[in-house]
Amino acid sequence: xxxxxxGKAAIVGVGTAGCGExxxxxAMDIQAQAAMAxxxxxxxxxGDVDGxxxxxxxxxxxxxxxxxxxxxxxxWFDGTNVGGSSxxxxxxxxxxxxxxxxxxxxxxxxxxxxxxxxxxxxxxxxQPPYEVPxxxxxxxxxxxxxxxxHMAEYGTxxxxxxxxxxxxxxxxxxxxxxxxxxxxGVADVLASRMVMEPLRLRDCCxxxxxxxxxxxxxxxxARDLPKPPAYFLGGGTASYNRQVSQMPDLxxxxxxxxxxxxxxxxxxxxxxxxxxxxxxxxxxxxxxxxEDLGFCPKGEGGRFVENGRLAPGxxxxxxxxxxxxxxxHPGMYGVFTMIEAARQLRGEAGExxxxxxxxxxxxxxxxxxxxxxxxxxxxxxxx
Numbered sequence: 001x002x003x004x005x006x007g008k009a010a011i012v013g014v015g016t017a018g019c020g021e022x023x024x025x026x027a028m029d030i031q032a033q034a035a036m037a038x039x040x041x042x043x044x045x046x047g048d049v050d051g052x053x054x055x056x057x058x059x060x061x062x063x064x065x066x067x068x069x070x071x072x073x074x075x076w077f078d079g080t081n082v083g084g085s086s087x088x089x090x091x092x093x094x095x096x097x098x099x100x101x102x103x104x105x106x107x108x109x110x111x112x113x114x115x116x117x118x119x120x121x122x123x124x125x126x127q128p129p130y131e132v133p134x135x136x137x138x139x140x141x142x143x144x145x146x147x148x149x150h151m152a153e154y155g156t157x158x159x160x161x162x163x164x165x166x167x168x169x170x171x172x173x174x175x176x177x178x179x180x181x182x183x184x185g186v187a188d189v190l191a192s193r194m195v196m197e198p199l200r201l202r203d204c205c206x207x208x209x210x211x212x213x214x215x216x217x218x219x220x221x222a223r224d225l226p227k228p229p230a231y232f233l234g235g236g237t238a239s240y241n242r243q244v245s246q247m248p249d250l251x252x253x254x255x256x257x258x259x260x261x262x263x264x265x266x267x268x269x270x271x272x273x274x275x276x277x278x279x280x281x282x283x284x285x286x287x288x289x290x291e292d293l294g295f296c297p298k299g300e301g302g303r304f305v306e307n308g309r310l311a312p313g314x315x316x317x318x319x320x321x322x323x324x325x326x327x328x329h330p331g332m333y334g335v336f337t338m339i340e341a342a343r344q345l346r347g348e349a350g351e352x353x354x355x356x357x358x359x360x361x362x363x364x365x366x367x368x369x370x371x372x373x374x375x376x377x378x379x380x381x382x383x
Contacts, residue, residue, distance in 0.1 A: 009095040010222040010229030013042025013215035014339040020179040022209040030211035031111025038213040051103025053090035055081035076102040083366025087335040088373035092235040111211030112330035142244035142368030144196040147284040149250040160302035162189035164283040167311035172322025174352035210330035230342040235375035236261025254372040255292035262374035277337035279365040280323040334364035
């Protein structure tokens with residue numbers, strides 16, 4: 001894959017708002033707060049934004065609603081919605097737009113108040129007629145099927161799934177912004193109630209409010225702004241299906257292709273990654289993505305995560321903010337992977353900082369294992 005976009009754009013500001021609970025605020029309110037926080041960090045003003053990239057669960061036309069709420073008139077916008085992976089896809093699109101001169105300052109943003117609204121704002125996913133008679137419970141059924149199949153085919157155990165949740169919580173305990181920070185061990189995960197076999201409550205992501213925003217500019221401008229840039233090194237997207245019933249293999253996701261494209265575009269390999277930010281809607285996600293992105297062979301993911309490998313002090317830091325399992329998950333999580341990536345690359349992650357982190361892989365999952373997007377960011381030393 002072409003490396004034409006390598007190092008051409010960078011994240012120069014990130015912001016969050018309303019993470020956990022945001023009573024009294026709408027999704028647009030907290031999205032705007034996150035956007036302003038990201039712009040302030042970048043040393044830019046709202047009037048500088050001429051590229052807008054967003055998706056959400058609450059507006060039919062999220063870009064139009066957002067630009068109206070913010071009072072801006074962007075020259076370029078992208079409202080592609082493929083679920084929680086949308087925002088990593090937006091980072092690729094923003095880099096393309098910036099490099100082509102279609103915009104100079106790109107704002108990627110998301111906000112939702114699913115906890116405060118008790119899930120009422122989240123529409124039920126469309127279901128083809130051949131699934132409706134079976135009464136599927138989405139999104140749970142997709143991930144439960146994938147986990148059950150992985151267990152049957154490769155011997156993955158509930159204890160190994162629990163290791164993913166325990167590692168996420170260990171990182172969250174170092175993050176003041178994380179929603180869940182109480183101690184969590186493997187026994188606690190296994191003792192939590194069964195939600196849909198084989199997935200227990202602690203195998204499932206949080207249901208929170210929250211908003212996140214990322215500001216990107218071209219590399220030449222990024223170098224003159226206040227924060228150390230997190231350079232875009234490469235990215236890729238892929239999709240094989242919409243519904244889980246149409247997956248060619250329940251244990252293989254399109255991350256096999258999105259990851260390969262991202263690594264090729266960046267000129268890097270899995271061994272070159274210092275930190276991973278993986279969309280962990282459920283514990284099985286992390287195991288599937290570790291395999292499909294090339295960090296371990298297919299079927300070895302369960303054994304790979306044992307003994308705290310992903311946790312603080314482990315050999316492969318994963319989801320250093322606590323992820324969707326313990327930090328924040330307002331319906332869509334993808335934008336938060338890039339926010340944490342930027343903080344790690346700047347050395348601003350506090351107690352959870354990974355020493356000398358110079359590369360971070362962000363991976364987003366959209367729909368129910370339907371769409372995958374991968375992006376790699378790095379410090380100036382990686383260019």
